[in-house]
């Protein structure tokens with residue numbers, strides 16, 4: 280399973296890559312806003328950082344106000360020229376699906392985003408999007424079971440041998456990370472704090488205390 284960082288903050292991206300060896304980055308307009316930088320400056324800085332990291336994909340979302348496939352395609356192509364690492368996030372709407380299909384045919388890799396149902400994920404597979412992003416956290420925030428639809432998408436993709444990779448997005452907990460892995464999703468993406476919390480367990484801290492006590496009662500040199 281690959282771990283992507285969901286952030287547009289360069290310090291967090293560096294930490295994810297350099298300290299933890301994460302596999303890629305996803306961004307969205309909220310993350311760009313949180314970076315405090317103008318959109319083009321933010322993505323140019325990320326492009327510069329990943330220039331010597333060919334296997335470190337970065338998803339960048341188009342202007343969410345664009346409604347027509349032609350407009351989406353134009354912006355996607357323009358952004359994609361900034362870095363070979365960039366994968367362009369396109370909303371899973373009727374026009375977005377048309378845009379993603381044409382972009383993939385023209386060699387621009389896409390990430391169909393804002394996916395909330397298996398039927399949306401099927402069309403992402405059929406147009407050969409590089410990634411599909413079901414938002415498990417948003418569903419579970421609303422009290423829905425977000426994990427069953429991840430399982431359904433994984434099962435459907437296996438049945439039809441779709442090549443599109445599943446990014447379980449908007450992940451909020453270590454449990455969601457583990458469930459996504461259990462179901463066979465390719466990738467999870469979440470913020471650094473969620474990952475760092477998931478690396479820890481109170482029993483580890485408890486056990487460390489036990490071992491420290493033993494160490495202190497032992498002649499160690």
Ligand SMILES: O=C[C@H](O)COP(=O)(O)O
Nearest residue numbers: 285306307309448449450
């Ligand atoms: O764009 C996809 C993100 O994973 C959304 O997650 P978020 O609500 O935590 O920003």
